Amino acid sequence: MTNRITNRMMTDLGVRRMNERLTEFERAQSDLNTGKRLRVASDDPAGMSRALGLRSQLAANAQAKRNADDGRMWVDLADSRLSTIGDQLQRVRELLITARNSTNGPGGAQAVATEVAEIQSSITALANSRKSGRPVFGGFVSDDPVARVAGTWTYQGDAGPVDRRLADNEVVQVNVTGDEVFGFNAGQDVFTLLDTIVTQVTSADSAGMGASIEAIDAALDRVLVGRGKLGTVANRIEQAQFRNQADEISLRTVLSETEDTDLAAAIIELQMQETAYQAAQGALARALQPSLAQFLR
Amino acid sequence: MDFSALHVALSGLRAAQVGIDTTSHNVSNASTEGFTRQRVDLAARRPRPLPVGQLGTGVDITDITRARSSFLDARVRSSIAGAAELGVRASFLARAENVFAEPDLGISGALEGLFDAFEELSLEPTDMSARSGVLGQLDTVARRINQVYEGIEVLRADARSTLVGTVAEVNDLLGQVAQLNVGILETAVSSGSPNDLMDKRDLLVDRLSQLLGVRVSEQGGGSLQVSLGGVSLVSGSNVRPLSVDAAGQILHPSGLVITPGGEIRGLQVALVTDLPGLSADLDALAVDLAAALNSIHTSGFHAGGAGADLLGYSPSEPAKTLARVLSNPAELATASTAGPPFPAFDGSNAGRLAGLRTALSANGGTASLPDALHGIVVTLGREVASFDTAAETQVGLAEAAERARMLVHGVSVDEEMVSLMEYQRMYEAAARVITAVDQALDTLINRTGLVGR
Numbered sequence: 001m002t003n004r005i006t007n008r009m010m011t012d013l014g015v016r017r018m019n020e021r022l023t024e025f026e027r028a029q030s031d032l033n034t035g036k037r038l039r040v041a042s043d044d045p046a047g048m049s050r051a052l053g054l055r056s057q058l059a060a061n062a063q064a065k066r067n068a069d070d071g072r073m074w075v076d077l078a079d080s081r082l083s084t085i086g087d088q089l090q091r092v093r094e095l096l097i098t099a100r101n102s103t104n105g106p107g108g109a110q111a112v113a114t115e116v117a118e119i120q121s122s123i124t125a126l127a128n129s130r131k132s133g134r135p136v137f138g139g140f141v142s143d144d145p146v147a148r149v150a151g152t153w154t155y156q157g158d159a160g161p162v163d164r165r166l167a168d169n170e171v172v173q174v175n176v177t178g179d180e181v182f183g184f185n186a187g188q189d190v191f192t193l194l195d196t197i198v199t200q201v202t203s204a205d206s207a208g209m210g211a212s213i214e215a216i217d218a219a220l221d222r223v224l225v226g227r228g229k230l231g232t233v234a235n236r237i238e239q240a241q242f243r244n245q246a247d248e249i250s251l252r253t254v255l256s257e258t259e260d261t262d263l264a265a266a267i268i269e270l271q272m273q274e275t276a277y278q279a280a281q282g283a284l285a286r287a288l289q290p291s292l293a294q295f296l297r
Numbered sequence: 298m299d300f301s302a303l304h305v306a307l308s309g310l311r312a313a314q315v316g317i318d319t320t321s322h323n324v325s326n327a328s329t330e331g332f333t334r335q336r337v338d339l340a341a342r343r344p345r346p347l348p349v350g351q352l353g354t355g356v357d358i359t360d361i362t363r364a365r366s367s368f369l370d371a372r373v374r375s376s377i378a379g380a381a382e383l384g385v386r387a388s389f390l391a392r393a394e395n396v397f398a399e400p401d402l403g404i405s406g407a408l409e410g411l412f413d414a415f416e417e418l419s420l421e422p423t424d425m426s427a428r429s430g431v432l433g434q435l436d437t438v439a440r441r442i443n444q445v446y447e448g449i450e451v452l453r454a455d456a457r458s459t460l461v462g463t464v465a466e467v468n469d470l471l472g473q474v475a476q477l478n479v480g481i482l483e484t485a486v487s488s489g490s491p492n493d494l495m496d497k498r499d500l501l502v503d504r505l506s507q508l509l510g511v512r513v514s515e516q517g518g519g520s521l522q523v524s525l526g527g528v529s530l531v532s533g534s535n536v537r538p539l540s541v542d543a544a545g546q547i548l549h550p551s552g553l554v555i556t557p558g559g560e561i562r563g564l565q566v567a568l569v570t571d572l573p574g575l576s577a578d579l580d581a582l583a584v585d586l587a588a589a590l591n592s593i594h595t596s597g598f599h600a601g602g603a604g605a606d607l608l609g610y611s612p613s614e615p616a617k618t619l620a621r622v623l624s625n626p627a628e629l630a631t632a633s634t635a636g637p638p639f640p641a642f643d644g645s646n647a648g649r650l651a652g653l654r655t656a657l658s659a660n661g662g663t664a665s666l667p668d669a670l671h672g673i674v675v676t677l678g679r680e681v682a683s684f685d686t687a688a689e690t691q692v693g694l695a696e697a698a699e700r701a702r703m704l705v706h707g708v709s710v711d712e713e714m715v716s717l718m719e720y721q722r723m724y725e726a727a728a729r730v731i732t733a734v735d736q737a738l739d740t741l742i743n744r745t746g747l748v749g750r
Binding site for chain 1: 327328391394395397399400405409412413416417420421423424632638640641642643645648651654655667668671674675677678679680681682685696700703704705707708709710711712714715718
């Protein structure tokens with residue numbers, strides 16, 4: 001059969017091909033305009049699956065960063081409070097040594113007792129310090145962690161661990177409780193000890209003061225152990241922050257590779273599609289022109 | 298010399314006139330949809346026996362016929378039915394994909410926001426703004442799920458009304474085919490082949506194939522039978538209109554359930570399988586989400602007691618009715634223990650709620666909630682992409698078939714110009730013959746017997 005080419009067919013085909021080119025042209029243009037290669041899942045289902053997973057990980061990562069920052073504030077605050085408390089206990093130890101060896105008489109002893117009592121109230125305030133309304137050394141309870149209840153020093157908090165998620169499977173406890181750092185759980189809390197010291201200094205009980213120096217050393221050790229714990233946590237948080245930052249950069253890179261338009265390739269594609277579209281237009285315009293009717297007279 | 302030569306020439310004149318008329322008809326309809334080019338069939342008349350041989354008596358116009366091939370018609374019709382079915386399914390799924398609006402405006406963003414809010418709450422369990430933040434995000438997630446579900450419902454309603462409308466159009470087309478059957482039968486009996494009516498009917502059958510994927514067979518006398526799955530829809534002047542039942546099935550007046558093809562099949566599958574599948578996926582997601590959040594929340598405590606449910610829904614349509622049921626932000630159960638004293642700063646239960654970000658709590662404990670949602674979106678995307686490709690292939694086939702048919706059926710203006718010249722020359726020649734005979738007769742009648750005058 002001879003190939004008959006009919007006029008309707010030529011126009012129909014030409015218009016269709018031109019529309020195809022225009023669709024491709026539009027597609028190349030919107031890739032560039034939006035900067036996104038992936039707009040709906042059907043553009044690239046495997047890519048969209050990856051992109052959704054990456055977005056999820058990025059959100060978890062951003063939250064982990066906030067958790068780490070918040071944890072860091074807890075640790076730093078507790079550490080600075082414990083550091084001051086340690087200094088003050090050190091001062092009590094010095095005062096005790098002076099008082100034990102002193103022959104200053106009742107006036108000097110009274111001055112030491114007053115200073116120890118002041119240090120006690122200062123440590124009490126530090127032990128009850130709060131971070132945005134929340135006791136730093138009190139676990140989960142909102143009352144002041146340390147108080148004299150009916151004449152007895154009492155720990156009113158609990159052992160609640162303040163946990164922060166640093167990464168998917170890494171949770172750290174960012175608090176220490178007054179129970180352990182102030183010796184309540186060992187039955188030798190530092191506040192009762194300071195009461196005893198005031199009595200001993202006033203009554204010049206040098207044997208008692210000797211025992212109290214050892215007790216103060218034990219209290220200092222407990223504070224140092226607490227600070228050591230916080231230091232370890234601070235290290236972990238710092239490492240987690242580094243990791244978090246590195247993860248974010250790599251996640252963003254992969255997400256961008258998955259979702260975003262490769263600009264150089266897209267610009268070349270756009271130019272190619274534009275040329276192809278113009279060529280299709282030109283071809284159709286020429287194909288529609290000639291007819292035998294023009295040559296018959 | 299007799300006068301037969303005049304009659305012979307006259308038959309030529311007539312044939313040339315009909316030829317020019319037909320050519321003119323073809324050119325006029327060069328752009329008419331469904332038009333088939335027509336040809337004048339000529340045959341030499343029965344010759345007259347003379348003692349010395351057979352003398353020709355001129356030309357007869359035997360018929361004016363269409364250059365149509367039913368084989369090519371069948372090829373076009375089967376491929377447009379397939380293309381239409383896949384195209385309709387692809388378009389509904391693509392619209393569903395837009396309803397989901399992932400990744401930027403969809404459920405996944407709201408879900409991430411909810412987990413972030415829980416995690417913030419676990420950092421600051423007593424902070425009222427963190428608490429109301431959680432309630433706000435619960436609303437956002439529930440509303441997004443509601444909206445997507447409603448969007449799918451709109452599509453289902455649309456698929457249904459389109460299905461009903463398309464079946465009505467099919468019934469109308471069937472009626473027109475039956476009317477044309479009658480017209481064609483009458484014309485064929487009285488005066489030759491009714492080409493233009495047949496073109497009109499073929500165009501209707503093309504459309505019927507696209508909509509319903511019908512089969513056609515010639516009956517006697519030029520009448521066309523339209524059938525589907527062995528059941529007759531049009532036979533002669535007899536029409537059997539179809540109807541749609543509540544379940545989206547296509548019913549024949551005989552009560553038979555018909556398996557359609559073409560667009561109606563695509564609409565039916567979208568209505569009965571594709572879109573309800575998405576609704577069911579959303580329902581499952583809503584149920585899993587509510588169950589996971591509620592079970593953790595009710596195991597925790599707030600200052601006033603144990604936690605209550607966070608989300609609620611009506612069991613018959615979970616995704617549509619999913620809503621927050623906890624109204625007091627102070628009743629968010631952030632703590633894992635009740636006390637006393639109540640651990641006001643214990644955010645561990647909020648932390649466990651935030652842990653649902655990765656906990657395998659959906660699809661029967663095989664996927665996390667975000668992964669379950671991503672699964673729905675990506676599966677839908679895969680379907681759209683594969684249907685798009687399949688539909689494109691079918692459209693390509695349909696176009697190739699249509700082109701092959703146009704090669705045969707279509708009007709070529711150049712060709713018609715050549716025919717026009719042919720017939721014009723034929724007319725001029727026949728006229729010249731008449732002149733020649735006339736001159737011969739003139740010689741005989743007026744100039745004979747004048748010798749010697």
